[in-house]
């Protein structure tokens with residue numbers, strides 16, 4: 001008897017998003033960060049913007065806690081929320097200290113138009129959408145950063161000792177970050193199971209949209225875009 005292996009939903013997402021993620025991976029911000037040659041001003045712009053981005057992004061994990069229907073899922077979202085606030089954002093606080101930026105300045109960063117549009121898109125889904133929609137929205141951030149961490153380690157691991165941004169690569173290539181991303185991928189597949197195509201299409205639309213916002217976020221930081229007024 002022929003065994004038909006159905007493709008997992010996240011395999012479909014991964015395949016279809018490749019053109020966008022490839023652009024993310026080849027973006028000069030990412031490539032120059034990997035080589036340690038990224039302009040310091042661009043990196044500082046990014047650190048500050050990313051810090052306030054993560055304040056909102058972490059609220060999506062809190063939404064995961066409230067929308068989950070079982071204790072295990074609640075606990076995992078609470079754990080990732082904790083890791084974001086105390087592990088990932090610690091990276092930003094350390095870099096800020098190195099670059100002479102105070103905690104106040106970091107926290108008071110005014111989000112740029114791209115940053116605001118990105119977080120408002122996700123927070124709107126968090127308020128109005130299902131748990132599956134929330135996960136499809138937040139997944140590219142976790143998954144593609146993990147991909148970038150692994151990729152930069154592979155491409156430029158030999159330069160790490162001399163790379164002033166090495167901690168960044170080590171954070172996103174870390175076991176802690178990878179475990180979180182893998183769990184979210186598994187959860188996405190569980191939540192997508194048995195859903196009709198019209199609902200899967202909505203999830204894929206969110207996934208593609210936030211992947212595009214990831215590109216805009218790299219670009220915004222590389223060109224230090226901000227409000228013109």
Ligand SMILES: Cc1ncc(CO)c(N)n1
Nearest residue numbers: 050053054141142145217
């Ligand atoms: C913009 C952005 N996307 C994803 C991540 C990974 O959490 C991050 N720190 N910032």
